[in-house]
């Protein structure tokens with residue numbers, strides 16, 4: 213399996229909490245940027261069929277129909293796309309209009325991921341999100357009405373002024389919209405973001421851990437009641453609708469990342485990072501130069517990554533595969549470090565796999581780091 217990620221960094225405005233690479237450069241930059249991505253495709257030929265494509269951002273739904281179609285034209289020109297490929301595009305609810313859907317229908321996109329984040333308009337405004345709850349609902353109706361049934365929505369919990377009741381209501385409402393996939397993340401106060409500064413200045417109050425835990429628990433309960441599979445710490449899917457592209461990251465599959473700020477991984481030891489600067493990216497492609505820097509992952513890094521990513525999934529960490537890929541000493545080290553957690557009930561052994569238990573999912577980072585080197 214090989215995945216392809218394409219980063220579209222354009223955003224109309226910046227949300228207060230966001231630390232993704234994005235830019236508010238005007239629309240005139242879209243075509244030169246898409247042309248540069250096509251140029252990067254030429255620099256990076258790949259013979260195997262592509263099984264998943266994820267167009268993320270930024271805000272890919274900000275692309276004009278011309279830029280969107282040019283992107284797909286380049287994709288089909290340069291890569292062999294599997295006929296059953298999962299092809300996802302991220303969208304902002306306020307961009308989902310009948311006109312946008314008409315443009316989208318001319319592409320092979322078969323999955324939409326939309327950042328709803330909250331259904332409370334005061335919170336959305338506070339975060340500087342551009343949409344309202346009503347726009348989110350309308351977007352879902354339009355997409356489903358146009359036949360896009362593979363629909364993933366994102367929510368955030370631990371938001372300023374968000375109560376447990378508000379969050380529960382968000383989850384219940386989203387589930388009532390008959391979506392196929394839900395991702396929910398705890399709000400992070402990332403250094404360098406305006407939200408981080410507001411917290412420092414005491415203008416927003418961070419949700420306490422008890423409330424965030426209560427939100428996460430109600431998320432697990434409500435999704436289970438709706439027959440959604442909790443297949444990764446932050447991800448829930450109806451049967452057969454797991455995100456195949458994201459799952460390939462968690463299982464260490466190779467992927468190609470195109471565009472400013474995109475990452476690539478060869479599935480073995482090399483990870484590369486494209487520069488996070490749209491103009492510099494275009495310039496280097498125009499000169500025929502690679503826009504990326506490459507990092508060699510040593511054995512410790514690869515072991516840590518395996519532990520971290522596997523334990524986030526419902527299948528957990530396979531000790532058999534760990535021994536196959538890293539040797540017996542590493543496997544035994546991992547078992548030794550897991551022992552106290554197994555006794556405490558925060559890790560369980562299912563066959564030859566180590567898995568986090570329900571009560572440890574919320575504090576997974578601390579537990580997972582105990583198993584690392």
Ligand code: SF4
Pocket residue numbers: 222223225226227230231232234269270271304327
């Ligand atoms: S729309 Fe998405 S990428 Fe753009 S600023 Fe907001 S969160 Fe970040």
